Amino acid sequence: MEISFVSTDVSLKTISGVGEKMYEKLSELGLYTVNDALYHLPSSYRDMTIIPISEVNPDETATVEGVVETTPAVVYFRGGKNRLTVFVTVDGVYLKVMFFNQPFLRNVLSIGDKVMITGKVDLNKQEIKGQSVSKDSDETLKVRYSLQQRMHMKTFQNILKKIFETHPIEYKLPDEITEKYQLMPVDQALYIMHFPESQEVLTHARRTIKFMELFEFQLKIMERRKKERIRNPHYIVDYDNDQLKAFIQTLPFELTEDQKKTTNEICRDLRDNVSMHRLLQGDVGSGKTVVSGIATYAIKTIGEQTALMVPTEVLAKQHYESFTELFGDKLNITLLTASTTKKTRNDVLNQLADGSCDLVIGTHALIEDDIVFDKLSLIIVDEQHRFGVNQRNRLIAKASRRNVLYMTATPIPRTLSITTYGDMDVSTIKTMPKGRRPVITKHHTFDDLDIILNMIASELNKGYSIYVVAPLIEESETIEVENVNEIFEFFIDAFGKENVELVHGQLKADEKAERMARFESLEKKILISTTVIEVGINVPNATLMLIYNAERYGLSTLHQLRGRVGRSDVQSYCILLSNPKTENAHMRMQIMTETTDGFVLSERDLEMRGPGDYFGVRQSGLPQFKVANLIEDYRILEHARQSAIAHVSKGG
Incomplete structure (x- = not known):
């Protein structure tokens, strides 16, 4: 940041005082400019408030005030380690104080010195294991x-x-x-961060710096948002509202x-x-x-086209089947993936070029140079965090009107919605269609x-299907988890080879599709x-999912997996199987x-894993703050966002 x-x-x-050698040490820390040094904030603060010896709890780290009674003595051990011992009187109690590997203190401490330790x-042993000592009672x-041991703290503070x-x-x-x-004024807050007067004032200063960081980041998002929102009368999609209403009336x-609310938001965008x-x-x-x-369909009413890009062939096929089932009699829908035959691909390319295709659903195949549209006016990107920015932009560049709708089945926590997705308008569907029963989850x-196994046998006897998820393909010497091949053999023994299918990522695409189809x-x-x-994958007949070693997954992944069952009005189940030895x-x-x-799970997942790992990989675009914390400081983030919007709207 x-x-x-x-x-x-x-x-x-x-x-002044920064010569070549000192500059070299600073540059090794990544500090080259005045701004770098000012924003190299303390990593921690130690409370040096003096506590009376009678109020110190057993084994508590505390700061006490006393008088040095003896000359410090240093004993050296093998390996260069050492211990300095000195006796002090604290509130009338005579105590032995030991400092490990701080021999320089013998030149600092003298008999009669008033010190804070x-x-x-x-108190039982009448001793203190010292961490630091100071003569500054203020x-x-x-x-x-x-x-990184490049210089003393005091040296760096003198530079500051x-x-x-x-x-x-x-x-x-x-x-x-x-x-x-x-x-506070920012200059005052920054000074206090480096030279704190009290815990109360430091808290005020930290809040100021947090707000500043989050406000600046929101301004950058506003700038990015401004660039994304290209204003041009050409982008108006003057769809036929009567046709669209009639189309919605035909839905079963x-x-x-x-769904009504989000549809209205999207239609307003198009207009x-x-x-x-x-x-x-x-x-x-x-x-x-x-x-x-x-x-x-709104785009179709003006005779123009839509493209839906998804990350996998399996998902492309599922979308194609879903769209065809729902809208196949109203829209001309085509499918284009890497495994599409040459003849079919040529047919699809011709339909895209002459405008007869209303909707093309595909994978990265859609961004190939020879894909040319008649008039592409709406781009839909599903699970957009799985695509790189350049991949998305290559498809957007093919559009006649630049209208982009991103879709995700991974509920985004509010914090990430404001930061990572802050340059987008966000529409949310929380209510589920009628007739869906919540999946019962057991651990x-x-x-x-x-x-x-008895539960699985019961569901099979009712005619239903079962998912079993394994975390690894091959055995691991370092992680004790069941691998998918072992589990496959186990289920063949339990339920017969005629009932069990195996699918994993190392299979060729056509073999995987064949097995999925069965x-x-x-x-x-x-x-x-x-x-x-x-x-x-969409199998409404599946009513039970068993997830082996569920402790190895984040909450969001477990929730995505669980979403494969519960796709009909039949009660479904998800069983989380974990190793009893696994902590947390x-x-x-x-x-x-x-x-x-x-949405509840996404918030908890963010709290437990942190924003950087929410998607399983380091999400590009996430800000790195010095003081602010995206989870703890959500309220400050909200206020900073509102302030940034108001500031920009005033022309700031």
């Missing part, structure tokens, strides 16, 4: 910097003092913001309130003279397909395998699989059994 406190990047070489106090908070004396900080938050939220079900840049989020099975189909350990057609009733089934698994398993709300 780059914030400029001084208008130009003034080199640290210009600071921080360390672990043991120092109530001791700062610590990450300096000279910077504050000679380089006034020019960055200021707008007056109306500092007044409204009772913030009534839209949920959330606007600004290019659409909207995220449609909703749990698996919430009805995003229907909403995107209505948007596609078991491997000790309960007999109980689980499960989808109910020829095979048990599918043993890795997480390749997380998205893109119980909390996640408990959360999964308590709620089926993907």
